[in-house]
Amino acid sequence: MRIDHETSGVRTVHILMIECNPNGIAGIANALELGHDVTLVSVDPDFYLGVSPLAEAAYAHPKCQVIKSEQAFSIEDLTALARNLHAEKPVHGVTTYSEYHTVHTAAVAEALGLPGMSVEGARNARHKHLTRTTLDGTGVRQPRFAHVADPAEVEAAVREIGFPCVVKPSDGTASLHVLHLKDEQDLRDYLAELADVVDYGRGVVRIPDILIEEFVTGELISVESCVLGNGEVVNLGLTDRPLSGFPHFIEMGATYFSGHPLQDELFATTTRVLNELGVDFGFIHTEYLLSADGPVLCEVNGRLIGGIVPSLMQITSGVDPYLEVIRQALGERPELPFPGETTAGGHWFGAPVAGTVDAIGFDAIEELPGFHSALAYKKPGTPVTRLSRSNFDWIGHIIFTGADRAEVNKRCEAALDGIDLRMKVDVAR
Template sequence: MHILMIECNPNGIAGIANALELGHDVTLVSVDPDFYLAASPLAEAAYAHPNCEVIKSETAFSIDELTALARELHERKPIHGVTTYSEYHTVHTASVAEALGLPGMSVDGARNARHKHLTRLTLDGKGVRQPRFAHVADPADIEPAVREIGFPCVVKPSDGTASLHVLHLKDEDDLRAYLAELADVADYGRGVVRIPDLLIEEFVTGDLISVESCVLASGEIVHLGLTDRPLSGFPYFIEMGATYFRGHPLQDELFAATTQVLEGLGVDFGFIHTEFLLGADGPVLCEVNGRLIGGIVPSLMQISSGVDPYLEVIRQALGERPELAFPGDTTAGGHWFGAPIDGTVESIAFDKLADLPGYHSALAYRKPGTPVTRLSRSNFDWIGHIIFTGSDRDEVNKRCEEGLDSIDLRMKVEVAR
């Protein structure tokens, strides 16, 4: 069968590789296919596969242009499924699937999940616990909105991802610096144009946790498990680890809240990632992502369940009922790491990790000779990860913390004179 992949993400190249191994044809449409070659060790072999076609399109972020391209591809070689692992392209995927009459999320549901201001506005007054918020579409309205919500607050682009340009503001100085920085951000790279909408939200303290779900073609919502998400980098919000598990004391409440959220937004198909902050009065909705969770978590899901969620995304797009990656007896977790200072990577070695209990794998994202920035602003500052297993999340997190101390990171740093 023929799968159209609209952009991807570095880890999601594994899904393309798996689909090719099963004999499917895959067409990847990307503004910058070379990005994946630099970011994934699997991309070169996938691109060279005889059943893989890679199309570079400078207009792939335009839904109209993308839909026209998909129709041309469909006429040349019928497409049987359309999907993506990219947060930036969930609405594009839903739109193309609808245009071709293929399985997919409703365009309205995809849009309500993709744009954070639509999530807030659509659910406002429907019984979902959300932070107090103000939606701003004109930069001139930002300062009044901040005064309405009050300091401290959180400001975030409506169409961002990976915690990019999400900031805790404590006072007017923070606000002025943020606005000056954001004024220079017209896009997120790779052809992704930023919309002007922002959210100003009250600052909710509490742990970040996400619910991983799948909405089947019948509309049934199935909750698979939970992912804890320790944060660092304050006043930025950088995810530093993840553990995939079941059994949280608030699990039933989190699952029920997620069902209410997805139904309220019209999210009616596919693997979904819903984030909550565990506030003093209970779970508070952070955001909804209308796609499979990113980063290392799909690998954690596979380690724990034996089911490859990347492949199940593709199977569902092809109209099949996916296998669901429920957490098993083994708990899997990982931690990301970054550079403590700006510099150039000389080497990243994991030799000492193999002797530690529960060690599963490790990966460096930056090759020797690559300049890196200090881990300080967003998930894009990561330079690698480690994965461990254990009997429960406490054991896994303890093992990951021990593993971080065993990484041998060597860098060349310019010394100011």
């Protein structure tokens, strides 16, 4: 079914966006440009004004309604709000680009009788301990793991798995509070830090569940997929994801491509994983570690991949995945962004020390071969932390194209030295 919009002379559709992410504001902007009505529900709408250059214009658009709701993370309250919105102006599609809100989106879509992922499938992907326990015994290669719901049980679970290990909140994202533990001191420090974490900001309350997993070495790579409305899994392409050093796991780059030697195995495993979990709708991001024994499932994210990767997908395919997420939520069959002949990739960068941004310039890299674009996330005068703990420490990115991922990664790495980052630093600290 294709739902026409106002610009084609028929009618406007109404999209309910449940939270978003900084780059996903582009999807809202694109929907508004097509003539759609968009309602964004957020605990903190001002957050997006500070992280997206598109947010101010989107909010000011006559077809954009922004609703601030302190209860946006309560599924019961959110569903009631959605029903009221639907009664005032019928909602034709419900979606999100936010990892934190995939279950919420599935529940609201179900309540309104609109296309969406099953709530069970969304929950199995969203909560990492449910991913592990649901797939345990199915033959899917996973790390040895222990799941605890009481922080007091973490020490015993770590000793069961053994050092070195990886510990992570079951409902985290962006590598936040994911840590490599090498010894007892690391464990004590981690437990002390986690005890103070009750939420992830913007109203997102942390559940107590924690996973402890054996440390698996190997390249991190992800499969980008789309599950069509009939449950058919279409695997699109791969994203490489180089990481920073220990103890934190910060993603420092990404290249969207096809043709990896393990691609067939990765695609087949992803199809099996999504079917086993009941993930039956939408764009999906599934991560693996390429161990010596083969791909090991890292995690499943029941939404479009974040960061700069949707832009990379559009560069190589000509298809805007942000807009296809919305089209699928409206009941349409999405166009699929398969990697094309040109490969696109990018690198993030951060500050080497904490301080205040004075200026970020890209003049020296704009004439380099393959340069596509660059973006600073922080305005002059903005305080920033040292790039050290999670993806939230990024302060900008660069994007290059090339014939293959080796050429793209080489171009990105060479360009990092040309970024003109100027900061004011308190030397007394």
